[in-house]
Amino acid sequence: MNAVNPPRPIRRSQTVLFSSAPLWLALPLSFLKGERRSRLGKFFTAATALSTFVSTMMLLLAFAGSNGASTELRSIIAGLDSHILVFRGKSELMCGYVELISTIENVPSVVRVAPYLWLDAQLQVGDQASEPITLKGIVAEREIQTTSITPYLKSGNLPQALSSVDTDIPLVIGKTIADELGISTGTSVTIVKPGLSPRALPGKIVDIFETGVPARDSALAYTTLAAARKLHGMEQDCINGMAVKSRDPLTSHTTARAMSTALGNSYSAKDWSETYPNYRAGIDLLKRCIDMLNVMLFAMATAFSTGAVLLVLQQKRREIAMLLTLGMTPASLRFAVGIVGTLLGFVGALGALVCGPPLCALLTQHQVIRLPEAQATIAYIPFLLTTRDTALIIGVQILAPAVFGWWVVGDLNELRPADILRDE
Amino acid sequence: MSYGQQTFYAMNKHATISLKHVSKSYWSGGTEVEVLSDLEFGAAKNDVIAIKGVSGCGKTTLLNLIGCLDRPDAGEIFVNGIDLSSQSNRQLAEFRRNSLGFVFQRSNLLAGLTALENVLIPLRLTGVTGADALGKATAGLAQVSLTEKLQRRRPSELSAGEMQRVAIARAIINRPSILLADEPTGNLDGANKIAIMNLLLKLHESGETVIVIVTHDDAIAERCNTVYELRARGLEQCR
Numbered sequence: 001m002n003a004v005n006p007p008r009p010i011r012r013s014q015t016v017l018f019s020s021a022p023l024w025l026a027l028p029l030s031f032l033k034g035e036r037r038s039r040l041g042k043f044f045t046a047a048t049a050l051s052t053f054v055s056t057m058m059l060l061l062a063f064a065g066s067n068g069a070s071t072e073l074r075s076i077i078a079g080l081d082s083h084i085l086v087f088r089g090k091s092e093l094m095c096g097y098v099e100l101i102s103t104i105e106n107v108p109s110v111v112r113v114a115p116y117l118w119l120d121a122q123l124q125v126g127d128q129a130s131e132p133i134t135l136k137g138i139v140a141e142r143e144i145q146t147t148s149i150t151p152y153l154k155s156g157n158l159p160q161a162l163s164s165v166d167t168d169i170p171l172v173i174g175k176t177i178a179d180e181l182g183i184s185t186g187t188s189v190t191i192v193k194p195g196l197s198p199r200a201l202p203g204k205i206v207d208i209f210e211t212g213v214p215a216r217d218s219a220l221a222y223t224t225l226a227a228a229r230k231l232h233g234m235e236q237d238c239i240n241g242m243a244v245k246s247r248d249p250l251t252s253h254t255t256a257r258a259m260s261t262a263l264g265n266s267y268s269a270k271d272w273s274e275t276y277p278n279y280r281a282g283i284d285l286l287k288r289c290i291d292m293l294n295v296m297l298f299a300m301a302t303a304f305s306t307g308a309v310l311l312v313l314q315q316k317r318r319e320i321a322m323l324l325t326l327g328m329t330p331a332s333l334r335f336a337v338g339i340v341g342t343l344l345g346f347v348g349a350l351g352a353l354v355c356g357p358p359l360c361a362l363l364t365q366h367q368v369i370r371l372p373e374a375q376a377t378i379a380y381i382p383f384l385l386t387t388r389d390t391a392l393i394i395g396v397q398i399l400a401p402a403v404f405g406w407w408v409v410g411d412l413n414e415l416r417p418a419d420i421l422r423d424e
Numbered sequence: 425m426s427y428g429q430q431t432f433y434a435m436n437k438h439a440t441i442s443l444k445h446v447s448k449s450y451w452s453g454g455t456e457v458e459v460l461s462d463l464e465f466g467a468a469k470n471d472v473i474a475i476k477g478v479s480g481c482g483k484t485t486l487l488n489l490i491g492c493l494d495r496p497d498a499g500e501i502f503v504n505g506i507d508l509s510s511q512s513n514r515q516l517a518e519f520r521r522n523s524l525g526f527v528f529q530r531s532n533l534l535a536g537l538t539a540l541e542n543v544l545i546p547l548r549l550t551g552v553t554g555a556d557a558l559g560k561a562t563a564g565l566a567q568v569s570l571t572e573k574l575q576r577r578r579p580s581e582l583s584a585g586e587m588q589r590v591a592i593a594r595a596i597i598n599r600p601s602i603l604l605a606d607e608p609t610g611n612l613d614g615a616n617k618i619a620i621m622n623l624l625l626k627l628h629e630s631g632e633t634v635i636v637i638v639t640h641d642d643a644i645a646e647r648c649n650t651v652y653e654l655r656a657r658g659l660e661q662c663r
Contacts, residue, residue, distance in 0.1 A: 015576070018541045019557045023548050030536040322532045325493060326546050326594075327521020329514050417493045 024332065027323070028339040031316055044315055045344070048308035048401075052348025053355075055301030056397045060356035062297050063393065064383035065369065066290045071384055073283060074249050082114070082146050082243030083252040084259065084271045091118070095238040100263070107262050109247040109255045114142035115239040117228045121221070123173070123203075124190040125181050133177060133219050135191070137228020137239075146245045149222075152209040154185065161207035162224050169203030169227045175210040176218035184208070193231050201231055244269070250283070298393075302400045305348065309341045309401035316340075321420035334406055341405035345398040353394055360385050440601065440634050441467040441490055446499030448485055459485045463499070463658055469601075472628050472635045474645035476662070477654035483638040484606055486654065490636065491524055491604045492516045504601055521549050525595030525633075529607035531587035533579040539565060539590040540575040546598050564593040568623055585616035589623070596627055603627070605637045609644055621647055 018026045032045060086104060088094050101113045117137035123130040140159035144150050153172070155161050162170050169191050178184060183205055191203040203223075211217055223231075225239070244259070246252040252271040259269040273280035313320075323333055360383035363369075370380035443465040449458045459482035467473055477483045488494040489501060492508050501508045504523055511519065533542045543561040552560060565575045568589040579587055588608065595603060605624065609617040621644055628635050637648060645651045651663040 015538060015540050015544075016558065018537070019544050019548070019561075020554050026548075027545075030534060030541065032536070318532065319534050322534065323545070324517065325491075325520065325526050325532075327517050327519075327524075327549050329517040331514070 024336050024339060027336045028343055031312075031319070031336075031340050032343060044308075044312050048305070048312050048344045049347040049351075051308040052305040052345050052397055052401065053351040054348075055304045056349045056352030056393060057356055057359070059297060059301050059393045059397070060352060060385060060390065061360065061363070061383065062294055063389040064356075064360045064385045065381055066294060067384040067386055067389065068364070068382035069290070070287070072381065081272055081275070083246045083249045084244035084256045084269055086113075086242040086244060086259065086263065086267060086269045087240065088267050091240050093238040093240055094242075095236045097237075097239050097242070100267075101242065103262055104242065104244060104259060107255060107259045109251070110259070111245040111247055112142060112145040113245075114139060114146035114243045115225065116143075116241050116243060117225055117232065117234075117239045118241065119193060119228060119232055120195070121231065122192045122194060123171075123177065123181060123221075124192060124200075125183055125187065128181055129192075130177055130181055131219065132194070133173075133221050135171075135221050135223055135228060135231070137223055137225040139225055140222075143222075143243070146243045149209065152211045153207055154209070155207045158207070158222070162222070164206055165204050167204040168201045169223050169231060170206045171203045172207040172209060172222040173205060174217035174220050175208055176214065177221065178205070178208050180218075191231060193233075197233070199231060199233055246271075250287075298396070302396060305345060305397055306341075306401050306404040309344050309405050312344065313337060313340065313405055317420050321417035324417045338402040338406035341401035341403075342398055345401040349394045349397040352397070353390070356390070357385055359383075440469050440471075440504055441465065441636070442500075442502040443486075443489070444500045444502075446489060446496045446501060448482070448489065448494070448496050450485075460489075460496075461658075465490075465652075465659055467634050467636060469632045469634060470628070471650060472625065472648045473637065474648035474651045475636065475638045475654055475659070476640065476642075476645055476651060479640075481654045481656075483654050487604050487606050487636065487638050490602070491526060492520060521546065522598065523601050525598070525600035525603040527588070527591050527595050527603070527605040527608045529610040531579065531584075531591040533587055533590055533594075535579055538576050538578055539570060539582065539586075539593075542579070542590055543594045543597055546594060550598055560597065561593075564597045565590065568593045583616075584611050585613075585619065588612060588616070588620055592620070592623060592627075596633075599633075601633060603633050603635045605635065607639055608637065609639070609641060617641070617644070 018030070021029075086100075094100065097115055101115065104110055104113045115138075119135050119137070120132055121135040122132055140162045144158050149158055150156060153161070158172065161172055164170070167188075171189065171191065181189075183189065185205050185207060187205045189203050189205060190200050193199045209217070229237070244255075246255040249272065253273055256269040256271040256274075260267070263269065320333060320337070324330070328336075364382040364384075367380040443463055446460055446463045446465075447458065448460040449456050451457070463486070465486070475483050475486065485494065489496055490503065492501075492503070492511070495509065503519075506519065508516065508519075533539075534545070537545075540558075540561050543564050544557055547557040547560055562572070562575065566572075570586065570589050570593070574582065574586060579590070582590065588611070592608075595605075603624070608624070609620050612620060624635060624637070625647060627633065635648075637644065639645055650661065652659045653662050
């Protein structure tokens with residue numbers, strides 16, 4: 001006599017369901033139900049769902065992390081530089097540029113265009129004078145949508161700073177310049193344009209920026225386009241360049257080429273990667289590395305969850321053989337086994353879908369991947385989950401065990417139930 | 425030609441089962457082991473046949489070949505006039521579903537299902553569903569004296585004898601023309617052994633089913649119409 005377990009109540013509705021539900025669903029459900037009765041089976045079923053959950057979570061976090069890193073890189077890739085610079089000849093003046101802006105903004109992938117006027121200048125406070133600096137006359141509203149100046153400002157609002165005082169030349173200067181001259185926001189200065197016909201105008205410091213890049217902090221200042229023109233002594237509304245922000249900095253060279261074509265031979269469009277080829281190569285290599293790691297992780301996670309499903313199916317070899325003996329066709333059985341994999345994958349993936357997004361939000365909120373005392377704005381990596389990645393990961397994690405399970409029992413045509421029923 | 429073989433040819437005229445020159449080998453530890461060689465066998469409607477033999481002589485292999493759970497290396501097998509060697513796996517599955525019933529030494533019930541659900545499977549496979557299927561399965565289990573209470577239990581909650589009753593009910597629920605039983609009482613104690621054998625014979629009385637039982641047990645063999653012994657030189661009729 002075998003050891004008889006104490007009976008557990010079975011609901012009649014359960015049997016009614018089994019007698020009416022499609023067999024391709026009723027049998028897989030019974031496979032999983034059956035596993036709950038033995039400790040080993042219970043362990044295998046739980047381990048399978050858990051491994052799908054863990055591997056799905058792992059993938060969601062990895063993809064969210066690389067999305068975050070990629071988004072951060074894209075958003076600050078050029079810092080105070082724009083993605084693309086447009087100029088005429090060797091920085092010749094461009095007058096009547098409003099039409100040009102419209103032409104450039106019509107080029108696909110262009111997000112915003114900001115005209116500028118560069119000129120050499122020097123600051124004077126009392127008997128002190130700064131080193132020669134570059135004064136950049138800008139349209140503040142356009143500038144902040146084209147470059148990443150805002151996070152480096154003390155006030156954090158460039159348009160407001162440049163329009164806050166009633167003076168000839170409002171100035172936003174680098175921190176090193178301010179330190180050298182011992183000046184701060186609100187200090188009145190004289191700004192001098194050197195050269196054959198020098199010009200001096202009164203100015204006022206309206207804000208200070210600190211990028212951490214010495215070449216910028218010690219030699220760059222911003223003012224309005226009108227003020228720069230005034231200092232230049234220019235009658236016409238001219239500029240000597242335009243900064244362009246493209247939709248994706250990693251493809252801005254393509255946008256720059258399209259822009260050159262649209263503008264004609266008199267103008268040049270140069271993207272950031274031509275100026276910093278090594279930086280560009282480094283980012284490309286890093287991106288490929290992340291992509292490769294993600295692919296490997298994907299393969300590993302898929303193998304992980306698939307392996308666990310196969311383990312469950314291995315436990316069911318005798319029952320599979322018995323079903324064949326009872327006259328179930330290999331094709332129907334294969335389908336039912338695929339459903340077992342799908343159900344297990346679904347439970348794990350659903351758990352990951354519920355837990356993944358909140359965990360990503362938590363990791364972002366607590367800035368888990370963070371550089372210690374970083375000055376750069378890319379000090380931490382946010383975890384950004386996209387709908388596309390989530391759907392891809394969840395889909396693969398559900399389907400892979402089903403497909404692999406289906407594939408592994410694919411040799412049911414070769415499987416001889418007699419061997420299994422005899423050997424085990 | 426042995427006496428036994430002559431008998432088979434005589435029987436094969438109206439045989440439900442007919443094996444001609446059947447051979448079967450297995451690979452074991454890198455060596456080919458010939459289990460059945462040039463075997464002849466036949467059975468007609470309403471036969472209750474016992475096949476005896478020492479362990480490893482090929483009794484189960486013979487049963488598996490008749491039940492198209494395995495294919496022979498050589499020879500022909502006809503069951504109900506169908507040449508099994510010409511059938512696809514799908515056709516063989518359909519044939520097993522409609523014409524054959526199996527009872528093994530181990531009941532081989534599906535662990536996750538109740539006794540009733542186990543009996544429902546062959547019905548569901550033949551397209552019977554819902555209340556009709558439930559009614560037939562309940563009646564089938566009642567036929568093997570399994571109470572309604574026991575019908576709603578899972579295999580792990582049943583005794584060995586009860587499980588074997590469920591296995592018999594599952595095997596006969598579609599009224600197969602051939603019932604193949606491999607040591608059906610091998611795991612049972614004396615009382616259960618007799619009860620199960622009584623059950624098989626009772627089923628036989630009510631229909632035209634051919635029953636082929638592989639057994640070690642002389643007491644079981646004694647209760648069959650015909651008894652064969654499988655030896656190295658083939659099947660020999662003992663009674």
